Amino acid sequence: MRDKDTSRKPSYDFKPGHDSFLAEVLIGLRKPQKELPTKYLYDEHGSRLFERICELREYYITRTEASIMQAHIEEMAELIGPRVLVIEHGCGNCQKVRFLMDYLHDPVAFIPVDISQEQLLRVARELDSVYPRLQVLPVCADYTSSFELPVPKQESKRTVVYFPGSTISNFDPIPAKHFLEHIASLCGSGGALLIGVDLKKDLAVLHDAYNDSEGLTAAFNLNLLQRINRELDCDFQLDGFEHYAFYNPRESRVELHLVSNRDQVVHLDGKTISFAKGESIWTENSYKYNLDEFQQLAAAAGFRVERVWLDERQWFSVQYLTTR
Numbered sequence: 001m002r003d004k005d006t007s008r009k010p011s012y013d014f015k016p017g018h019d020s021f022l023a024e025v026l027i028g029l030r031k032p033q034k035e036l037p038t039k040y041l042y043d044e045h046g047s048r049l050f051e052r053i054c055e056l057r058e059y060y061i062t063r064t065e066a067s068i069m070q071a072h073i074e075e076m077a078e079l080i081g082p083r084v085l086v087i088e089h090g091c092g093n094c095q096k097v098r099f100l101m102d103y104l105h106d107p108v109a110f111i112p113v114d115i116s117q118e119q120l121l122r123v124a125r126e127l128d129s130v131y132p133r134l135q136v137l138p139v140c141a142d143y144t145s146s147f148e149l150p151v152p153k154q155e156s157k158r159t160v161v162y163f164p165g166s167t168i169s170n171f172d173p174i175p176a177k178h179f180l181e182h183i184a185s186l187c188g189s190g191g192a193l194l195i196g197v198d199l200k201k202d203l204a205v206l207h208d209a210y211n212d213s214e215g216l217t218a219a220f221n222l223n224l225l226q227r228i229n230r231e232l233d234c235d236f237q238l239d240g241f242e243h244y245a246f247y248n249p250r251e252s253r254v255e256l257h258l259v260s261n262r263d264q265v266v267h268l269d270g271k272t273i274s275f276a277k278g279e280s281i282w283t284e285n286s287y288k289y290n291l292d293e294f295q296q297l298a299a300a301a302g303f304r305v306e307r308v309w310l311d312e313r314q315w316f317s318v319q320y321l322t323t324r
């Protein structure tokens with residue numbers, strides 16, 4: 001067993017620093033339709049709020065995906081095969097990948113990639129002790145940017161990227177294609193992608209999932225302003241903005257916004273940014289697919305859809321894609 005160093009650093013640290021956070025926020029807030037990068041929703045507090053969202057009755061995604069995984073995990077492990085390298089982009093608390101790991105046949109290494117450094121290192125230590133035969137190589141990075149992957153000690157039979165939770169929903173169509181192309185090149189020939197993809201469904205179900213009665217999604221969304229205040233010394237009034245989420249059928253996506261409830265200004269880096277009453281800051285998209293649409297996207301990125309597992313209501317899919 002390896003040394004369980006509690007002070008370990010990530011193998012690779014590509015976390016965006018203060019300056020790029022500030023630059024990206026300024027760029028977003030100067031656009032005619034103001035926006036903020038979705039990835040910054042996930043600081044320590046945001047990640048915790050998101051975990052609580054995943055447990056909400058109204059938020060069907062996590063539960064539905066887990067039920068599909070439970071029902072078909074043996075078949076998935078069989079398809080994936082023995083002695084693989086697993087990579088997960090945006091692993092969060094790594095709860096989902098642990099379920100997969102428990103069923104995989106003698107996996108060789110695991111590369112968790114996440115932007116939330118504290119959580120990443122905590123979780124990597126946990127995985128080290130739970131899976132002593134698995135080499136865990138955490139990478140702290142914004143996985144939408146390019147970064148280098150560490151090379152595991154042991155050779156693996158195949159690289160499998162695990163991308164659960166329908167995180168792909170956050171990508172606009174063209175970036176989604178580019179991201180999947182990037183995954184295909186990471187996997188190489190003979191590689192595979194096990195991905196969770198949320199599907200189109202009744203609008204009331206979607207509405208409730210992003211407008212939960214406990215207000216956790218609202219708190220998650222508003223936390224971004226709090227984070228900007230704290231880390232960039234800004235002065236957003238939190239009661240001046242309201243969470244607003246709706247399904248945009250033209251674009252097949254749920255959009256999350258923060259809407260200014262009055263005329264107001266905010267100061268950031270010596271600049272003044274004005275908000276009219278009713279003006280919004282767009283913070284997140286969640287694209288919903290049907291199986292054909294996703295198959296086309298996958299094909300455009302160089303993947304073949306090998307297998308699709310669905311829940312009874314056909315609300316969610318887990319898909320096994322291979323590189324061609």
Ligand code: AVJ
Nearest residue numbers: 053165166167169170217286
């Ligand atoms: C992580 C992108 C799958 O779109 O459902 C949930 C993010 N935001 N509630 C989603 C999210 C607000 C989530 N994804």
